[in-house]
Amino acid sequence: MELILTSLLFLALVTTAVAIALVRRLFAVVMLAGVFSLLSAMLFVLMDAVDVAFTEAAVGAGISSVLMLGTIALTARSEKRPTHYSLVPLSIVILTGLVLIYGTLDMPNFGDPMSPVQTHVGPDYIQRTPTDIDVPNIVTAVLASYRGFDTLGEVTVVFTAGLGVVLLISGLGRRIRRSRREDKAPSKGAKN
Amino acid sequence: MDHHLILRVVTQILVAPILLYGLYVQFHGDFGPGGGFQAGVIFAVGFILYGIVFGLRRLRSKFPDHVIHKLVALGVLIYAGTGVVNMALGGNFLDYNVLSPDPVQGQHWGIIAVELGVGVTVFGVMMAIYYAFAGRPPSLDDKDW
Numbered sequence: 001m002e003l004i005l006t007s008l009l010f011l012a013l014v015t016t017a018v019a020i021a022l023v024r025r026l027f028a029v030v031m032l033a034g035v036f037s038l039l040s041a042m043l044f045v046l047m048d049a050v051d052v053a054f055t056e057a058a059v060g061a062g063i064s065s066v067l068m069l070g071t072i073a074l075t076a077r078s079e080k081r082p083t084h085y086s087l088v089p090l091s092i093v094i095l096t097g098l099v100l101i102y103g104t105l106d107m108p109n110f111g112d113p114m115s116p117v118q119t120h121v122g123p124d125y126i127q128r129t130p131t132d133i134d135v136p137n138i139v140t141a142v143l144a145s146y147r148g149f150d151t152l153g154e155v156t157v158v159f160t161a162g163l164g165v166v167l168l169i170s171g172l173g174r175r176i177r178r179s180r181r182e183d184k185a186p187s188k189g190a191k192n
Numbered sequence: 193m194d195h196h197l198i199l200r201v202v203t204q205i206l207v208a209p210i211l212l213y214g215l216y217v218q219f220h221g222d223f224g225p226g227g228g229f230q231a232g233v234i235f236a237v238g239f240i241l242y243g244i245v246f247g248l249r250r251l252r253s254k255f256p257d258h259v260i261h262k263l264v265a266l267g268v269l270i271y272a273g274t275g276v277v278n279m280a281l282g283g284n285f286l287d288y289n290v291l292s293p294d295p296v297q298g299q300h301w302g303i304i305a306v307e308l309g310v311g312v313t314v315f316g317v318m319m320a321i322y323y324a325f326a327g328r329p330p331s332l333d334d335k336d337w
């Protein structure tokens with residue numbers, strides 16, 4: 001049953017990806033990207049990675065779609081028709097895909113109990129969490145406590161990203177400069 | 193979107209449960225799936241939905257830019273500040289055991305504090321990015337899509 005569901009979801013995922021590549025109207029592309037995210041979230045649920053699925057559904061399908069729509073509103077509604085078709089990008093993509101698939105051949109199967117992750121780090125956390133931290137969700141224990149430093153780094157990355165966007169495109173600098181100019185202007189008038 | 197009566201009514205009904213769900217995800221992260229990242233995004237989505245339907249200006253008058261920008265920094269400060277408090281109490285940076293006489297209880301307090309920091313920053317960043325994109329002209333009419 002799980003195998004059938006996974007295969008169906010992967011099929012739908014590939015179909016959506018092909019549709020994204022073919023459609024020219026960017027509004028449809030954004031909606032399809034949301035569908036792609038929701039399908040990935042379902043796949044993550046099937047793989048028992050509920051936390052990741054949660055994030056994918058909230059960020060990928062929710063916020064990203066809104067932001068992409070905002071970007072479309074600022075730029076163009078539809079993709080430009082390509083002037084010529086070149087084989088080089090297509091062959092590079094196919095080659096990279098083949099290399100990646102070749103890379104997975106050495107990896108342990110999904111859920112293999114003898115894989116290094118399951119024999120080394122995983123059991124350690126599962127054994128220690130009830131006595132050390134005593135929270136039912138081990139993902140939270142690893143994220144916030146055992147790997148607290150990493151999460152601090154992640155929050156800083158989010159912070160920096162937000163800072164960059166605000167500084168680059170919110171027009172904050174322009175508004176500050178304008179308000180400064182307005183502050184200066186009356187004082188000049190007072191001198192004269 | 194003044195003429196979309198159904199959207200407006202549905203949004204009015206939906207915003208409060210979305211925010212409540214965001215808080216649930218934030219503070220229930222120790223027990224079920226979720227945590228600061230997801231909660232911050234869901235909480236922001238509630239406000240962004242309001243902003244899309246009722247207009248960015250109304251949202252901005254309730255939640256001005258400078259408040260959002262301070263929230264972005266506040267979250268990181270809460271997170272790093274928890275670590276500094278631990279050091280002040282004689283532990284290592286981000287070693288929550290010292291927050292309470294009972295080390296396990298201390299871990300609980302620490303996790304709640306840092307998850308709150310994550311949630312506040314993610315909420316602030318999502319709102320700031322939305323403001324930055326949606327706050328720029330031109331705004332579109334429905335038929336332009």
